[in-house]
Amino acid sequence: MITPFRMAFQALAANKLRSALTMLGNIIGVMCVVALVNIGISGREKIQGSLSSIGQNMIFVFPRFDADAETSSQRWRPLELADVRAIAEGCPSIAGVSPMTDVGARVTFGNQHTGTQVSGVWPSYLAIRDWNLSSGVPFTEADQNAGSKVCVLGQTVVNDLFGNLDPIGQTIRINRQPFRVLGVLDQKGTFLTGQDQDKTIIAPISAVHQRLTGGRGVKVIYVSARERDEIQKVKDEVRAAIRQSQKIPPDRRDSIETQDLGSMAAIVDNVVIAATALLAAIAFISLLVGGIGIMNIMLVSVTERTREIGLRMAVGATDIDVMLQFLIEALVLSAIGGVFGVVFGIGLSSSVALLFGWPLTVSVLSLIVAVVFSAAVGIFFGLYPAWRASQLDPITALRHE
């Protein structure tokens, strides 16, 4: 089987420019498929990584605006600590629950100062968000109950205020109120929106209420499920608990809305997959067009080489031998085009990933699919010219000028 391939290479090498131009369709097609699919995968990984940095198995609970309600208090009912307690007591499936309220604050240490969000939460908040401390200790239930003025700092705040100093045990001032630093949070990096997740201070909500906001409001409730597939169950329990605690009559709608990362991730996934699939489909069409180019050139080639075909038949080539010869040429053309396309495609997707700082991923499956499809296109579109060649009459073929 080596000889027919060598023959095909020789035939293609005899017309290098033409062969290269014929391959171009497949090169571009495969390049687009490979690049788009891998860019899609990189982008999706980046987004998923970003989403899971918020916390796994997490559910947000926030008030819902009901435009149809009769009274203003029914349209918008802010969350309260009582709602958080209702969830904590009435939802057996949850892994943790924490209220969150935040306030923009001016923070100083010595003569350094910075502005940041200060989040008031329960001690369970860090576990819900999968957020560990890089040093120090978290605040405790006792700190929460006592309204202790303690806090943990995000990495960016530490850098802004302390530089190389150890912040643990130091006292900073948040809107002039002294808070003692207990710990420093692990770095989380920027979120999708470009927001720096490490530019934050976390403190007991009791202290934030008393010292910073002056109110008792809760902006969002964070709930976490134990397992990913229990998220729906937890959502149902949360809704039921809130309805009960807020005494909402059965004919009225929920006063809250729940959203989880899974549903956010699913939305993102759907968008990314749909976009990737659409673009890849267009790229596949360009592969088909490449196939038509191959067919065109193979038909020209068969006509040009009519005498060669006649001679090969005269010296003993069967129909199948001739057909195979041209099929192999088409296959070699499209397979080489496919390999070049893969190389260029990886180059393109890697450049894009580097440019945007996305993870470098290459799906081997996408390469195999693209090359196999490219070769299949070659064989499919090579079939007709090859068949035409094989049906030539050797006598007339030999006389062909």
Place this chain on the structure above:
Amino acid sequence: MADATPVIAVTDLVKTYGADTPNPVRALRGVSFTINAGEFVAVMGTSGSGKSTLMNILGCLDRPSTGTYHLDNKDVSRESRRSLAHLRSRALGFVFQNFQLLPRLTAMENVELPLQYQSDVSTRERRERASGSLMRVGLADKLKRRPTELSGGQQQRVAIARALVNAPRVLLADEPTGNLDTRTGLEVLALIQRLNQEGLTIVLVTHENDVAACASRKLLLRDGKLASDIHQKGNDAQAELLALPEESDDAPEISSRASA
């Protein structure tokens, strides 16, 4: 030199083109003859006499409309396209007027070509047989040359080497000297004659009397029928070549017998 084994036996060969049209062309109208092993037969005739049609049938490139063709005592007149191809690759060698070499391939690769369609011949054997065949026609030093780098006579000798490489029962030559000048034509003819003396059966189509005169038998076709069948003592092409007025060129040594 001819023993009495028939290699080719045709009986009542008829070939009609366009039998189902109002004006069918009756190229052969009942031709019968046998050719024994070791004969050198020239088929003559004007254009339209049916000699090309006869040649195509003898070469298993075409099938007769009626009548039979026995090649090596086997009736091949009703074989399929596929087994005709098989016969061409095993039993027959072709030499054409316009050489029909593939320009991309070297002399060696051109000669190897028929063996590529015999799956039981290994690459090594193919190479050995091809170079042996080229040696036999006196081109041992031109193995890597492409047809464009060779003279017309050399090209035709490559084509003859290609026809010999599968050790055919019959060499079929269609106007092999038609595109060559007198001297080169004689050289090629001398080579063919030598191959015949070595035992190869040869059927040669020509319209030139000088060429036909070198054969040991002359078949004349006229209007699709055999007009005459003459056994003769063929002229010695090598002697005629030597009798030509000397030219300045370095005429290759046809008479040197490179193979055993």
